[in-house]
Amino acid sequence: MLLPPSPSGFWLQPGPQCKRIRGGRFPGKQQQRRLRRSRTRGGEGPANTPRFLSSLSLPWKRPGFAKIMGKSKTKRFRHEPFSPAGTLSVQDGEAGEGSPAAELLEKLQHPSADMREFACASISKLLQQKQTIPAFLQRDVVRCLGPMLLDQSLAVRETAAGALRNLSACGGFDVCDDMVTKDIMTPLVALLKECRAGLEESNGSLKEIKDTHKNCMEDIANEAVNLLWNVCECNSTAVSIFNKQGCLDVVLQYLKRFRKNVDLAIAVASCLQAVTEDNPDLLSSFDSSAHQVLEMILLSSEKGMEDILLRTLVAGVTWNIRNTLPSGSQASTMNAILKIFSECLSIDAGEMIIQMKEAEVERLKSSAEPEAEGNLGDGDISILNNDEEMEETPKGATKQESDISDLLPGSKQEVKQVAALLLAQQTALEIIVNMCCNEDPSDDEWEELSSSDESDAFMDNYNEGGKLLSPLCLSAELHTALRNHLVPKKILEKTGFPNSVAIDVCMRSPAWKPLIKKLNMVQYRALTCLHSILLVSDVECLGGASVLQSLSQHLSQLIFSQPEFSKEMEFLEAVTSALRALLQTLASNNISQSMSPEQLMTLCEAGIQNTNVSVRVNVVSILGIAGSVLAKVEDTAETLKMIGKFLLDVATKDPSLVVVGEALDALFDVFADGKEAEKAGEQIKLLYALKEFQPVFKSRMRKEGKGQYSSDQLCVLDNVKLNLRRFIAYQEKLERK
Known part of the structure; x- marks a missing residue:
């Protein structure tokens, strides 16, 4: 129907069917929840x-x-x-x-x-x-x-x-x-x-x-x-x-x-x-003539940034109505959609900002606008027209309230072009996340244990390195299209910090300054997208162990490259989600990662202070994954003690039951098996602490559960409560040996 696959190199290497690696039960499905736009x-x-x-x-x-x-x-x-x-x-x-x-x-x-x-x-x-x-x-x-x-x-x-x-x-x-x-x-x-x-x-x-x-x-x-x-x-x-x-x-x-x-x-x-989105009653209205309108835009070749944005949005509509397309054309349609996203993500927004600013300078020079001020040669031009006040922060207004970058007058055509590109890239990344998370697995990845209360069954869950297998989330057509158009590679390129020269250009002009937030938002969405790609792909699909190790170093640099631990909420949520998914993949495939236990503890101690529940959930899960790996290594008891104390402190003190549940799950992971874990657990009196906390957890669930948490979250919390009882029984059995 639309475009055939275009031959290109492979970043994602072909491999066997991808398996989704076991993740923490919190956020579980929440981490894969589709990005809703409506x-x-x-x-x-x-x-x-x-x-x-x-x-x-x-x-x-x-x-x-x-x-x-x-x-x-x-x-x-x-x-x-x-x-x-x-x-x-x-x-x-x-x-x-x-x-x-x-x-x-x-x-x-x-x-x-x-x-x-x-x-x-x-x-x-x-x-x-x-x-x-x-x-x-x-x-x-x-x-x-x-x-x-x-x-x-x-x-x-x-x-x-x-x-x-x-x-x-x-x-x-x-x-x-x-x-x-x-x-x-x-x-x-x-x-x-x-x-x-x-x-x-x-x-x-x-x-x-x-x-x-x-x-x-x-x-x-x-x-x-x-x-x-x-x-x-x-x-x-x-x-x-x-x-x-x-x-x-x-x-x-x-x-x-x-x-x-x-x-x-x-x-x-x-x-x-x-x-x-999620509107089956409308799908029957999309007939062949409606498909032709969408196809006409998808196949258009206009190069303007607004045209790129339009094609990206229409690609999102086409994805939403994909079930109305003839089955014979779905693969080609998927290729057309991913080709559009690939072309959009291929544009370097930082370089474009620099070029557009230079173009603005030349335009103002040639038009000799009286409103232009400053040294044209330095590229620091402000347009002082009737709209200039809109770019200033009024007294008493917050920065966010006064951000009207989407209401720029038409005279700032270069800013408008860059803003259109950044919105297109952000939109493309959001839709890719939806694609990867389209077939959500069950919230409860431990439901197979529900038929048995035996403590031995608790340990059966950790066979083969703790890997739980789930159905493939990506269809063959989608997987092929992602690979052919190098989409994962381009997503990875967007996860880095924005071009410092472009940031400096934007900082020097009130009209351009709002673009900084848009640049950052593309990075955040790319990190979220990377998280989703990691969850639905195995090592071979992702390019092999060396690629994942490089990615581990990259994420570590993002987190620790700044003098101070980042206070930006969306960045922290996105980067910790990506790191969590990566560590799950590395641990499940016995691949080493570059972050030391000390770095992980630094990250977790800073992250647990964050007011965002998602960040706290992520860092607790990260520590649980790292601890479960260390438990299989000799002479790690002291590090495991430090991890155990930290997780116990979170479980007993965090105000959110969601974080508490994740901390308990992390404890189960770290102290499930191994001599080092057994030794560390005895020294921190893990069994005694959990037995003392068990009635407190049950009481909190009764008092807080129904009023503050969704049915999905309560379902997961119920399973945590069950697994807490099983884990205590398992630890008591070990103690009697």
Whole structure:
């Protein structure tokens, strides 16, 4: 159907069917949980960015990234606290009689279209500030703005859609739910269909051109699609309405216009990626004509960074609907998807930043813009136009709140190109994680022991180096495509720290500085992706023992290369997850790794202080894996004592039962077998400590379990409780010998 496999060298060497190596039970399936891009729970809001003004809006703000571990989610949008001069302030939006919120909502009924447009635009600006949202919600802003989506004035439609987009982006999940409850979908779907009809008209008022560059109906459609994307990502009812009202056919018509309006196409592709995930009711609507639209984009050859982003997003949609494709074309489609990801990841973002900055300098030199300041020869140029305040941090605002890098004006075209590339790379890495974790194994990898309570059965689990075999997670087609397109090698290349020269370029310019966070995010996603690749591949698939040993050194350097232990939460979670998966693979295949016990203890002592549960789980598991290897080596009792004391301390003191459960599992691993482990266990009085802790653990599970933890986590904790009893029985049996 699409592209044949392209011949290339091999980074992943062909080998026997990959086996997933035993991992800690926490996070177990959580570590392999797919990265969800839609309808997440527990996050703060939808993915899409708030809209400044249509001339400044970039609709391709990335969807949020749900963390693999646990239920926590990243912030899925950025609040924009900036209020341009002459507009209303935060305090102006407070509720009360005669408040600006009430006055503006009243002006929506004004007979003058200009006044209605002004009111919508003013509301839109105020809704960028989260503090003002309650005042508008109290006055039923959704039902006031909803009819404006079908106003006779096209300008009013666009500004009303932009205001609702801001409300959905800055208001959070609860506000999006409220918008759907108040039936925002009815006028929104009608608007989308009218825009489609308007774009198909050859003449008439619906074909009115707002300026020489943009079609007015496309601008309205752009805002409407972004609003649709937000509410569908947050609310299942909105997705159901999307399915039933034929929205797929509508947005596919917009997607066909990708060569004329790539921004609109990117918004549609982002929306489709959200609504096609875990939505079997929609899959039947993807017929051959829908496949052709997606295929047309996948096979397009445009080289712009926005085009690369569009192809990446469409590749994600295609992956979500892969079961609707003819069976004979699935292998070629898989190759097409991985080829797109490979090409995207092949671009060096650091080098591109340097080149784009040089291009910006030359452009400003040639245009002699009066707004440019600084020494052009040094490449340190700031554009001081009406938008410059948006790049500064307002007093009282946090750095994250004031990061509006996705709302850059069009004049900063080079920044926009780099941002598009970084988003494409981040998206590609997230989708690859989903691919690797598509067929999740059971949470409980010890379920085979459930039929027996004999302590001897506990030890049967550790045969053959503690390896538990699970079904292959990667299909043959996917495995071949990953190998042919050198995707694992390119993932590994992205795990390094960003180019220091590019970082310096970004630091010297306010407009470029937000790109640093995007560069870092690509590294974090690459580390997470590396973790997933390690879990679904065996040594031969990964390139052999030498490659894995080099990787061990690489991850060690990432962790210890900085003067101080990193405080960056997402980096720590990603790098410890990757290290955990690597150590599992090395230990199961008797391959040495480069980190010394002292380095591991340093990592674990620092990591256990982290507030992120996932980081604590990872470092505890890492120590358990290392300890289980040392237990088989002579003269390691002293090191095992140190590890045992550390794990006991975590098990008895950590506030999270998830971490406690992982610490207990790690103790089982370390002290399961071996003379050195037996000696160390006696010296730290392991059996006595666990017998004393057993009722405490049971009590904590009764008191805290159901209220704070998911059913998956409780299932794992139940098995930990069972294994604790078995382990104690096993240790008592050893003591009697």
